Amino acid sequence: MDLDIYDVALRDEDLARTWLDLKEAAPGPVFWTDRNEGHWTILDGRDVERVYTSPDVFSSIDIFIPPNGSRDNVLIPLEMDPPQSIKYRKVIQAAMMPGAIGALVERARSESIAIIEELAPKGHCEFIQDFAGVLPIIVFLALVDLPAEDRHFLVPLAEMSTRPETPEKRIEGHLALRKYLEENIERRRANPGPDLLSKIALAEIDGRQVSMDEALRFASTLMIGGLDTVTNLLGFTALYLANNPDHRRLLLENPDLVPAATDEFVRRFGVVAVARRVIQDVEIGGASMKAGDMVLAPTWMYAVDDAIVSDPLTVDFHRKNGRNLTFGAGAHVCLGMHLAKRELRIFLEEWISRIPEFEVDRDADVSIATGIVSGITAMTLKWPSRVT
Numbered sequence: 001m002d003l004d005i006y007d008v009a010l011r012d013e014d015l016a017r018t019w020l021d022l023k024e025a026a027p028g029p030v031f032w033t034d035r036n037e038g039h040w041t042i043l044d045g046r047d048v049e050r051v052y053t054s055p056d057v058f059s060s061i062d063i064f065i066p067p068n069g070s071r072d073n074v075l076i077p078l079e080m081d082p083p084q085s086i087k088y089r090k091v092i093q094a095a096m097m098p099g100a101i102g103a104l105v106e107r108a109r110s111e112s113i114a115i116i117e118e119l120a121p122k123g124h125c126e127f128i129q130d131f132a133g134v135l136p137i138i139v140f141l142a143l144v145d146l147p148a149e150d151r152h153f154l155v156p157l158a159e160m161s162t163r164p165e166t167p168e169k170r171i172e173g174h175l176a177l178r179k180y181l182e183e184n185i186e187r188r189r190a191n192p193g194p195d196l197l198s199k200i201a202l203a204e205i206d207g208r209q210v211s212m213d214e215a216l217r218f219a220s221t222l223m224i225g226g227l228d229t230v231t232n233l234l235g236f237t238a239l240y241l242a243n244n245p246d247h248r249r250l251l252l253e254n255p256d257l258v259p260a261a262t263d264e265f266v267r268r269f270g271v272v273a274v275a276r277r278v279i280q281d282v283e284i285g286g287a288s289m290k291a292g293d294m295v296l297a298p299t300w301m302y303a304v305d306d307a308i309v310s311d312p313l314t315v316d317f318h319r320k321n322g323r324n325l326t327f328g329a330g331a332h333v334c335l336g337m338h339l340a341k342r343e344l345r346i347f348l349e350e351w352i353s354r355i356p357e358f359e360v361d362r363d364a365d366v367s368i369a370t371g372i373v374s375g376i377t378a379m380t381l382k383w384p385s386r387v388t
């Protein structure tokens with residue numbers, strides 16, 4: 001099929017719906033495209049799961065489409081295979097567990113409330129720039145115990161990285177982020193604390209302290225991994241709620257539904273489609289793949305496969321069968337999943353109680369970008385502003 005993952009036109013601004021159309025039109029559950037240097041794409045939920053859980057066949061050595069082509073700047077631990085990747089994960093794993101992130105979550109909550117209260121009287125906002133792109137930065141800063149005020153410097157850098165005006169701007173953004181992290185890693189090495197950046201700065205792998213370069217690639221992964229992903233999950237959730245007043249009111253009137261709603265939005269709005277490099281000839285979904293081939297596995301195809309989840313496109317806060325691979329599966333399953341879910345929950349709790357009625361302002365364009373991480377890049381929301 002002729003599919004460019006960076007240029008998929010969405011039906012009804014809905015990624016999963018569009019991909020189910022694609023599945024219907026495809027010649028089989030796996031197809032090949034010559035685009036982006038050529039790769040297979042998996043459409044069947046169970047096959048997606050197999051790709052993520054078989055590192056001996058589907059390696060993480062290349063997870064981008066098209067592949068990076070250089071080993072100089074591999075992301076740690078994302079672009080490594082077990083057992084090596086597991087050693088790095090262990091450095092931060094405990095600190096990302098639900099019991100350990102309480103203080104981070106509270107900081108993210110208070111900052112979110114401050115932003116929402118500033119927005120509420122205005123009656124409108126550009127949701128991505130004003131909220132969804134900001135919350136993950138606040139969380140990243142809380143995670144590495146750096147001042148929340150640094151977000152004013154980091155938000156533009158993040159935008160340069162994910163939506164650069166030119167390729168040079170992306171490199172400029174990466175270099176500025178590396179410099180920022182390097183100074184702080186040096187400080188932590190001289191004067192360590194209980195925070196995550198200190199853990200990364202002083203990590204020992206195979207009996208030696210990690211190099212500055214390793215520490216930088218590791219710390220950057222936290223920001224890169226947790227930025228666009230959360231922004232886009234928040235974006236699709238806000239778009240859904242803007243279009244569905246009944247679901248909005250349900251949450252306003254039954255705040256106890258928020259945890260279940262959080263899980264349901266996570267299921268329904270998977271946004272990540274990373275790839276693997278085939279390292280052993282294999283047969284999957286009727287396709288014969290050769291060692292060296294690239295294969296793309298869209299995480300959302302699992303949760304919208306009706307052989308796995310019934311009536312999968314419906315958003316149902318009372319759903320009992322919401323299995324999903326939104327955070328991946330197997331050796332690389334997302335380390336930030338608990339935090340990400342708390343961020344979404346904070347949004348649902350704090351936004352809906354302060355701005356219960358909102359809709360998309362169709363006078364402004366809604367922009368959606370598709371790719372390794374798909375999502376909304378611009379969306380203006382409007383609501384009846386309070387008289388203060």
Ligand code: HEM
Nearest residue numbers: 077078225226229230233272326327328332334335336340
């Ligand atoms: C809605 C939000 C998020 C989604 C959908 C998401 C999704 C994913 C997925 C699918 C993977 C697996 C990639 C693979 O198998 O190659 C992953 C890995 C990872 N994520 Fe997330 N993520 C989210 C938020 C976060 C946050 C907030 C953080 C940290 C602050 C984070 C940090 C990581 C890290 C460090 C890895 C690499 C784990 C490894 O390689 O072993 N993620 N994420």
